[in-house]
Amino acid sequence: MCGIVGVFYKGEAGDGPVGQVLTRMCDQLFRRGPDSAGVALYGPPLEDGLVVRVDLERLDAEDASAEVVAAAGLVTTVQGSGRVSRSLRLLVADDADGKLADVIEERVPGVRVFSVGRAMEIVKDLGMACDINERFGLDAFRGTHGIGHTRMATESRVDIAHSHPFWARPFPDIAVVHNGQITNYHKLRRRLEQKGHRFATENDSEAIAVYIADRLEAGGSLDEALRATIDDLDGTFAYLISTAGGIGLARDRFATKPLLYAENDEMVVLASEEISIRAVFPDPALVPRELQAKEVRWWLK
Amino acid sequence: MAEVTAATIDAAGKETRDVNRAIRQAAEEGATEIHVRNPAGRHSFGVALTGELHVVLDGPTGWYTGGMNGGPTIVIHGNTGWAVGECMMSGRLEVHGHAGSGTAASIRGGLVYVEGDTGARAGISMKGGALVVGGSVGYMSGFMMQAGTIVVCGDAADGLGDSMYEGTIYVGGEIASLGADAEVKDLIDEDRTLLETTLAEFGIDASSRDFTKVRSGRRLWNFSAREPELWASAL
Numbered sequence: 001m002c003g004i005v006g007v008f009y010k011g012e013a014g015d016g017p018v019g020q021v022l023t024r025m026c027d028q029l030f031r032r033g034p035d036s037a038g039v040a041l042y043g044p045p046l047e048d049g050l051v052v053r054v055d056l057e058r059l060d061a062e063d064a065s066a067e068v069v070a071a072a073g074l075v076t077t078v079q080g081s082g083r084v085s086r087s088l089r090l091l092v093a094d095d096a097d098g099k100l101a102d103v104i105e106e107r108v109p110g111v112r113v114f115s116v117g118r119a120m121e122i123v124k125d126l127g128m129a130c131d132i133n134e135r136f137g138l139d140a141f142r143g144t145h146g147i148g149h150t151r152m153a154t155e156s157r158v159d160i161a162h163s164h165p166f167w168a169r170p171f172p173d174i175a176v177v178h179n180g181q182i183t184n185y186h187k188l189r190r191r192l193e194q195k196g197h198r199f200a201t202e203n204d205s206e207a208i209a210v211y212i213a214d215r216l217e218a219g220g221s222l223d224e225a226l227r228a229t230i231d232d233l234d235g236t237f238a239y240l241i242s243t244a245g246g247i248g249l250a251r252d253r254f255a256t257k258p259l260l261y262a263e264n265d266e267m268v269v270l271a272s273e274e275i276s277i278r279a280v281f282p283d284p285a286l287v288p289r290e291l292q293a294k295e296v297r298w299w300l301k
Numbered sequence: 302m303a304e305v306t307a308a309t310i311d312a313a314g315k316e317t318r319d320v321n322r323a324i325r326q327a328a329e330e331g332a333t334e335i336h337v338r339n340p341a342g343r344h345s346f347g348v349a350l351t352g353e354l355h356v357v358l359d360g361p362t363g364w365y366t367g368g369m370n371g372g373p374t375i376v377i378h379g380n381t382g383w384a385v386g387e388c389m390m391s392g393r394l395e396v397h398g399h400a401g402s403g404t405a406a407s408i409r410g411g412l413v414y415v416e417g418d419t420g421a422r423a424g425i426s427m428k429g430g431a432l433v434v435g436g437s438v439g440y441m442s443g444f445m446m447q448a449g450t451i452v453v454c455g456d457a458a459d460g461l462g463d464s465m466y467e468g469t470i471y472v473g474g475e476i477a478s479l480g481a482d483a484e485v486k487d488l489i490d491e492d493r494t495l496l497e498t499t500l501a502e503f504g505i506d507a508s509s510r511d512f513t514k515v516r517s518g519r520r521l522w523n524f525s526a527r528e529p530e531l532w533a534s535a536l
Contacts, residue, residue, distance in 0.1 A: 255402060255421035255440050258383060274380055275342035275363050282341070284360070288380060290401050290420040292458055293440035 001152045002164070002179040003029025004259070006240045006270035008145040008247045008299045014266065018042070019133065019141030021280055022148035025269075026129035028276040032179075033150035036163035037132050038124025040175035043143040045118035045244050049079055050172060052090040052100065053121045055160060058110040061086060071107035075100045085135050087123055098170030102198075112161050112200075117173035119144070119244040124163040144301065145247055147240045147270075149177035155185075156203045165242075166206040168213035169198065173244040176212070178205035179257045179272060183235035208233065212241050212248075226250045226296040238291070240270060248298035255293035262288040268299050308332035312346070313339040320346060328354050344382065347375050364401070367394045370411075383420070386413045389430065402439065405432040408449070414503060421458070424451045427468060433499060441480060443470045443515070452496065454505055464535055465517045471496060473510030481535040484518040 005025040009016045022039045030037075052072065056064040065081065065088050072078050077093040088111075092100065101113035115122035121141075125132045129150060133139060149164035156162045168174035182188065185204035188211060193199070197210050208229065215225035226241070226248045238257035241248045249270065251259055262269045262277055264286055271277050274288050291297070308327035312320045320337060324347060327335050334355045340346055344363035347356045347370070354373035358366065361379030371390035380398035387406040394405075394413045402420030405413040410430040415423075418436035425441075427449040437455030443462040456474035463480020470483075471492070479485070492514055496507040520528065521535055 253440075258401065258420075273342065273363060274361050274382060275344070278342040278361060284379070287398070288361075289399060289418070290439070293421055 001032045002177075003032035003150040003272045003276065004147070004164075004177045004179050004238065004240055004270070005029065005149070005272070005276055006145070006147040006177075006242070006247050006249075006268075008268040008270075010266055010268070010299070012301065014301075015044075015142055015144050016267070017139070017141070018143035018146040019138030022146050023129040023133035023138055024280050025271055025276040026148045026150045028279045029150045029272055030128055032272060033152040034128075035153050035158045036124060036126045036151045036160065037129035037149065038122065038151075038163050038165055038177075039129075039132075039138065039146055039148040040115065040120055040122045040165040040167075040177075040242055041138070041141050041143050041146040042119045042173075042242065042244065043121075043141070045173075046091075048093075050092050050095055050100075050116055050118055051121055052092055052104075052113060053115045053123060054088040054090065054104060055112045055114055055124075056083075056086045056088055056110075057112060057160065061088075064088075064108060064111055067108040068104055068111055071104045072100060074107070075103050084137050086125075087136050089121070095170070095172070101169055101200075113169075115167045115175065116170070117167075117244065120167075120173045120175060120242070122165050122167055122175060124149075124165065125160055126158070126163070145242065147175065147177045147242045147247060155181055156201065162201050162203045164205060166201070166203065166209045168206075168209035169200050171210075171213035171217065174209055174213045174216070174241065176205055176209035176239055176241050178208055178237055178239040179259075180237035180239070180252065181235045182207060182233055182237065184233070185235075188233070204235075205239070208237070208239055209241065216243070222246075222248045222298050222300065223296065226298060230294050230296065238272070243300075246298060246300035248296070249291070250296045251291045251293060253294050255291075259291045260288040261291065261297065262286045305334050306332050307334045307336065309336045309338060311338045312341070312343065317343060317345050321348060324350065324356060328352065340377075340379075342380075342382070347373070361398065370394075380417075385415075386411075389413065391430075399436070404434075404438075405430070408432070416503075418455065423453075424449070424470075427451070431499065433503065435503065435505065437474065443468070443483075444480065446470070450495070450499075452499055454500070454510060462515045462517070464521060465515075466522070467517060470515040471512045472515065473512050476513060476515070479515065482518045482521045482531065483515050486514045486516050488512060488514050 080091040165175040182204040236256040238259035364382040367375035368387040374393040383401040384403040386394040391410040399417035404419040404423040421439035423438040423442040441460040446465040460480040462483030
């Protein structure tokens, strides 16, 4: 069991308190996943530059920050940096070769790059979403859309790196949250590795993000990529994939894992259970619907 | 007629267990109609109740609502989550909204009515009673059904009635596909009468739909080495 949530504000100018909404929704699902929680938050894409979120899994956060900035400087121009607790946020000029995350992690042992993107920032940690919200000041984050997760670990160890959302490294702005188990993970991972992709963790969900990013990179549409997962992923899944443009989802052929969506003119709200939607959006006119087996949906700006 | 005495419980800020205790206590004190306000999509309200009792949940509820009941009438004004009314022995459960997966799972008796649609596996392993759905049902509904009746006014998704032993499923709309050993049977007058009387109380005119009747082909009742394809598809 895990809990997944998402919110998408419609329209070119649509935005809202994504950080607050997603963490509150995650909190309602803590029984589905008490191990860890996390969010991928999306603001308007930067026209020039990328945002990098780095987790400083070290005690000497101040020194580690300086080392990360220096390491990033080897690959690109660092335009700014700021730190809240263990989460370091960098603004960099570019990542043309997609090597920035690898270089930072190689040069500074004990830190992990959670995300690189023009619009996306991933923050995750052990414990409840409300604590993570407080620790990293997520209430202040306004944005266009985002996805969140509360984890009950089944397939890989309980630590911050194996928490969701997973970034589709090195593809900017693509992340996934997943409830279920991908039983052909090793085969899928091997196939993607043969195409040159690398994996940051041992977690099966990461493969969904990389699989979809690979298809999008090859020129496929999000719709095609989502539909392809219904046959190519084996096991149980309800997942949300987010890109700079919006959110997509798919549910496995047996409808094993719950997923609801509720939609009105302004927004789309997604969650494993209605309790999560009701806590934040009590409006009775917003009626959630359970997705059917093999159902695929997406909302893009 | 017994006098109706009403009680109201506000679920906001209360533990689920305390809400369920309050329902029981109100019933013991003679309340025959109990309203629960602000259920807010939370799980396991109104479970394991017996006797003639009318519980109204004024809003959407979560999973397992009204499960393991024998006797009471539960009315939900809003959506409900997975496994609503699971293992109900007798009584009645109405959902004035949509329901999640596993609706009326393993009920032995009574009636479950869903005004809207259900998720996957509606009426899974039903051992009696009736499930009436005003809308459509999801994947593999009626799976391993052993007795009872399912009436679906809308459509049925893939795998309808897979591996059902007994019981009858009626579908007013389209059936995407039948499950293993589920077969379409001819509708007889008794079926039409049953549909008319069952649906009339929900304001649905049975004659406005062309119902299809689905029952077990009974070929999975006993193993037969001469039908390997059937068994391969069933297992």
